[in-house]
Amino acid sequence: MDDTPRWLTPDEQRVWRTFLRMQTQLTARLGRELQTESNLSMADYGVLVNLTDVPDGRMRFLELARAVEWEKSRMSHHIARMVRRGLVRREECPDDGRGAFIAITPEGRAAIEAAAPRHVEAVRRLVFDHLSSEQLAALDDISRQIVARTEQTP
Amino acid sequence: MDDTPRWLTPDEQRVWRTFLRMQTQLTARLGRELQTESNLSMADYGVLVNLTDVPDGRMRFLELARAVEWEKSRMSHHIARMVRRGLVRREECPDDGRGAFIAITPEGRAAIEAAAPRHVEAVRRLVFDHLSSEQLAALDDISRQIVARTEQTP
């Protein structure tokens, strides 16, 4: 039997390191800009976007957690912080005594509306403005393949 | 003057969300596997890889920080934790009384040598095994473009 590890080729290794660098730098940069310009974290941003996408600006706690793909514990902690900052409000659920709605506040709406244009601009500036349509398609394919891989195995 | 935000097209938006999902899922997955199988974080892994790449297994503190692209504060905290776990050791620097060398310990070497094959296997399984050479090239180009963008602007 052969348990020699299948190391990455030099090419693959180079690509992998560049890819990792890209990931960390990009998220760091976007996060920093969002934070300093709009006083929101990427996490805040994701939550608020999901709440504004729904007509009455409120969602069940776990539905929201599924939407942003967080586990309930993280959601709970993060919502607590967002409530403290006035971005979001808890409302009790008449149908289910355990449950809760999370609703965006006017301050939350103001924050996301102020943040979104700048954030989108940053995403354009750092990513899409310099990608050809072929590259866009390639990035889409690659991302989907990897997502599929991570999802189809435990 | 036109300060209408240049929103993303529906296509771009879809790609962007998939890309973000890919990033978070991939790093979460790789991190989790590394942690449960080898008791190392990605951060530990990067540090140890850099230390094994150098002949005597030791580097100046700030040189190491530059290699993994961390600021000194993060480096300091992380090295403290790795010292506590016996993966790494501080050695004083004869030439410079302020300075320090960080040296990998035998335990550290054992840890990275045990971890590397499994980690590489995971990277293969989740990424490279399913990428055509065209996709590899595309990913390389895209990553480099984005890295260049983030680096060339403050």
Add this chain to the structure above:
DNA sequence: CGCAGCTCCTTGACGCGTCAACAAATTCCA
């Protein structure tokens, strides 16, 4: 020499994410 300024690194406080344990309400089913 002497001291001003710089480099190298540490520290403490705080927000964040995860894990495990838990509480309370609801549902299932015998």
Add this chain to the structure above:
DNA sequence: TGGAATTTGTTGACGCGTCAAGGAGCTGCG
């Protein structure tokens, strides 16, 4: 109906990353 199992969400402890402040050694310049 009534108790077991499940669902919904919270909490506390702990490791991690960042920011601002600081300490200790070195360097350059008068």
